[in-house]
Amino acid sequence: MMLLALVAFASADVAVSHHNALIEFNYSWPAAVEASPALSRALRARMAAEERQAMINARAQQAQARREGFEFAPHSFETAWRIEGRGARLISLSAETSSFTGGGHAEPGYEVFLWDRRAARPLDIHRLFPARAMAALNPRFCTARVAALSAHLGEPPGDDPQWACPLLIEQTMGPADADADGRFDTLRIFISRGYFDTEGYTVDLPLTVRDLAWIPGIYRDGFEAR
Numbered sequence: 001m002m003l004l005a006l007v008a009f010a011s012a013d014v015a016v017s018h019h020n021a022l023i024e025f026n027y028s029w030p031a032a033v034e035a036s037p038a039l040s041r042a043l044r045a046r047m048a049a050e051e052r053q054a055m056i057n058a059r060a061q062q063a064q065a066r067r068e069g070f071e072f073a074p075h076s077f078e079t080a081w082r083i084e085g086r087g088a089r090l091i092s093l094s095a096e097t098s099s100f101t102g103g104g105h106a107e108p109g110y111e112v113f114l115w116d117r118r119a120a121r122p123l124d125i126h127r128l129f130p131a132r133a134m135a136a137l138n139p140r141f142c143t144a145r146v147a148a149l150s151a152h153l154g155e156p157p158g159d160d161p162q163w164a165c166p167l168l169i170e171q172t173m174g175p176a177d178a179d180a181d182g183r184f185d186t187l188r189i190f191i192s193r194g195y196f197d198t199e200g201y202t203v204d205l206p207l208t209v210r211d212l213a214w215i216p217g218i219y220r221d222g223f224e225a226r
Contacts, residue, residue: 013080016047022058023074025051029081029093038120039091043081043113050077054099061102076100079111085177085184087222090123091115092174094190096200108200110190112174125174129187133214134169137205141168141189145203149191152201162193175223178204183224187211 014034018025027047034040058075065072077099084092093113100106116123129137142165146157157163171191175184185207192200205211206226215223 018051021074022062023054024076025054026076026078026080027051028079030083032083032086033081033091033093036091036115036117039115039117042115042122043093046113047079050079057101073100073102075102076106081113084174084188085180087177087182087184089116089118089219089222090175090184091117092176092184094174094188109192110172110200112172112190114174126169128175128215128219130214131169133211134167136214137187137211138165138168140205141165141171141203144205145189145191148201148203176204178206178226181224183222185224185226 013028013030015026015028017027027050029043033043054075054077061075062072077097079095079097081093081095084094086092091114093115095111095113097109097111098106099109112125114123114125114128115121126134145165146163149163150157168189171189173187173189176186176188177184178186187205187207189203189205190200191203207223209225212220212223212225
């Protein structure tokens with residue numbers, strides 16, 4: 001039996017919750033998203049696709065449990081979106097995610113979704129910051145990441161591999177409007193530490209005038225230097 005709850009209030013999140021013997025599925029986004037019908041439809045389509053895949057995974061493991069005689073543990077999947085910035089052309093969303101697929105603990109993570117309001121379609125962050133821009137930003141990212149991780153953990157850098165800097169181009173990231181003035185001024189990187197008992201953290205790279213030069217002209221007016 002499937003239980004469904006869909007809640008939407010003018011000033012509250014839209015929350016979808018599905019529960020059955022296979023999975024507990026929770027998905028939410030800010031009510032402000034509903035002001036952009038195309039974005040709302042796109043986010044709902046993304047939710048439906050993720051739920052379908054989660055159900056496929058749960059059914060496959062339930063069948064395996066029956067074949068091999070072990071107890072099936074119901075899966076869980078949770079995504080909570082928030083708005084990182086909303087300009088005249090772009091809306092930037094980020095999400096904290098958590099999924100349990102029968103292992104020892106749930107896996108936390110992050111997703112980003114950048115929406116082009118005028119084109120009514122998603123926009124890849126690498127359209128704004130191509131590979132050369134990512135390479136140029138990488139040294140600043142490494143410096144900022146060490147400071148952010150140190151503050152997150154409350155300890156100085158050490159010899160542990162977690163302090164080694166990854167490539168910026170491989171990270172989950174999106175633009176953010178830190179001062180909430182309707183123009184994006186920050187590249188926000190979301191880093192999941194991969195430990196079930198510690199949360200992830202973010203690294204903010206304030207944009208400079210030089211950084212803005214990488215952004216295609218059709219989008220540049222929506223950005224500013226901090």
